[in-house]
Amino acid sequence: MKSPANGAAAAVTNGEGGEKKSINPELWQACAGPLVNLPAAGTHVVYFPQGHSEQVAASLKKDVNAQVPNYPNLPSKLLCLLHNVTLHADPETDEVYAQMTLQPVSSFDKDALLRSDLALKSNKPPTEFFCKILTASDTSTHGGFSVPRRAAEKTFPPLDFSMQPPAQELVARDLHDNVWNFRHIYRGQPKRHLLTTGWSLFVSGKRLFAGDSVLFMRDEKQQLLLGIRRASRQPTNLSSSVLSSDSMHIGILAAAAHAAANNSPFTVFYNPRASPSEFVIPLAKYYKAVYSNQISLGMRFRMMFETEESGTRRYMGTITGISDLDPVRWKNSQWRNLQVGWDESTAGERRNRVSIWEIEPVTAPFFICPPFFRSKRPRQPGMPAYSRGPCLGLVMISA
Template sequence: MEVETENDRCNQGQKDDLHAQLWHACAGPLVNVPRAGDKVFYFPQGHIEQVEAYSNQDGKVEMPIYDLPSKILCKVVYVQLKGPSPEHRTSQCLHQKINACPFRKRLTPSDQSAHGGFSVPKRYADECFPPLDMSQEPPTQELVAKDLHGSEWRFRHIYRGHPKRHLLSSGWSTFVSAKKLVVGDACIFLRGENGELYVGVRRATKSQISIPASVISGVSMQHGILASAFHAVSTGTMFTVYYRPW
């Protein structure tokens, strides 16, 4: 995941910003993101080391020398929460209030299987999903959930089995394949005040996060980090920082 600081394009500082709540639910409790107006120290060397770890750069490359302090006091102007996706833009802003508490479940082998479905605990199904028509046999409904990128995912919610349980059947294997989910990953659902459903993913380990081959090289990113920070310090202007919170 990335955070971008730049001029304000949409107000993501609101407490009822569903996009931010879903992002933080996916990121986990250890991720701390500064807010607009906060004063922070920016560490160029630390940023470079993070890029090296992220890009899996082999060998050491001699970098140009910039006259930069070890830490730079900055004021955050704007924060944009982003998510990794090669197919979709990641800057969509959603402003909906949460009606029900989110629920999170780690995927079991049967959840991750292409021939199975996603088993939902009854309490979470009752809280987060619209009520089923129990006069049907079996009770079923079609669910549409939006992810962080605004893409829609369609699932068939069914209540069946012995003993009976809630399952997401049709559409679930497509979601698992598209998101490259593995056992141990967590699936997160939120329900908006207007009844709209949202879905997110929290990866089990950071080692599963891969970088597309087409992304700019680690060396070029490091050059850009130093050059932009040096220019900002020299001219007293704003600069943009892309980083992945650990």
């Protein structure tokens, strides 16, 4: 898991006074998930509007409507400079998301590629935490929260076992800097760690259900922090979701098309728990994936996935096809254009399409394009210069 501290501002709005409060970036990252890696402000990225549109569809459980207009002058990818990244948390649901300001650019030099690569390598090591999926007992109004022994011993202050029963008061802060008080006690047959007094108030206050997750961690000052992750559920008001889905698809595509035509800044919101894949890709990650791998049918690869309670695991697969995910709206797009099959029969929930920068081929690297090039084709009116470049479609100029 990577820390989002690379130039990322962290803020949450106080709903009453509008005051901006700081969000702990390590807690935000823990809530976002172990595979989330935000690009650093001041670096170049590749933005995929098709992936952004997918996030809307995934979060609202509603595919793109056929009536949503196409934007023929909007390329399938935009080379952009990332001006800033701000971390947020929804005041009602605690859902974490990031706000990014992007500006399309026509080219990049080797220094920009180096900055992007250094930013990827300079991420802070992950802060340790424990995450537990809540059971029905954990969310009972008359119950408590059962904490795994190793997690309690590693995260909570030491108990005084001369007391009978051993107990202590815990003070924890959430993403909004709200304070929650819990009684931590070690009791039962067999003995176990429990959060009792204060826990039911937290469950009802956050409207938690079985299947949601709670995580605890300590910051650099050893203060206890806690966050939550919501289990995926269907929207409660389908009709309003359908309406908002179409308008949101149109809004993000229109904003990206305007920015592409005018090289003007625009804002995107990335919800790591709702989005199937990251759609703002660090330039170095994208460049390495496209130039270092010669993709072919039958190629073997590995891909990292998140497991229960914030673990990770690599799954093996084979590339079975290369084709446009949406040949009508996004012709020749690299977004999830690889069709794949998975080795394990238990991998049924793995999606059958991925993007090249998401996988790790097991074959030796093979450079398919020269590292520095400039497009020699004439630029079409209204089209960014890089959209006509060979292979990658992004124009690189030497410093």
